[in-house]
Amino acid sequence: MTGLILRWIANAIAIYMVASLLTGMRVDSVEDAIVAGAVLGVINSVVRPVLVILTLPVTLLTLGLFYFVISAFCLWLTSWFLEGFEVTGHFTTFVAALLVGLISAVITSVLQGAARKEERR
Numbered sequence: 001m002t003g004l005i006l007r008w009i010a011n012a013i014a015i016y017m018v019a020s021l022l023t024g025m026r027v028d029s030v031e032d033a034i035v036a037g038a039v040l041g042v043i044n045s046v047v048r049p050v051l052v053i054l055t056l057p058v059t060l061l062t063l064g065l066f067y068f069v070i071s072a073f074c075l076w077l078t079s080w081f082l083e084g085f086e087v088t089g090h091f092t093t094f095v096a097a098l099l100v101g102l103i104s105a106v107i108t109s110v111l112q113g114a115a116r117k118e119e120r121r
Helices: 002-021 030-054 056-061 066-081 090-120
Strands: 025-027 085-087
Touching: 002 025, 002 030, 002 090, 025 030, 030 056, 030 066, 030 085, 056 066, 066 085, 066 090, 085 090
Parallel strands: none
Antiparallel strands: 025 085
């Protein structure tokens, strides 16, 4: 349960950071970033595994590069569900998905490391 909450926080922070960097990505408020982080987490948990299995032949043919398209689709799907979060343009969606994934992974690893240190005490 703690891992899910940490990923949710990491997604929300990453979405807010990337929205401030890219002009084609808009988040209206911090609350919208938090909701977008939760929705992206659910989509990544439910939809992404199905897409990965369905597109496995294409992913193998492209040597794994199609996985980035799946990430961009998941981010676009998140923006489709929410009004306070918008990603416009294919290229912007692709770059935003790449940045959100990288930043979220870094934040998650830092937060999990801090949580592990706290558990040891």
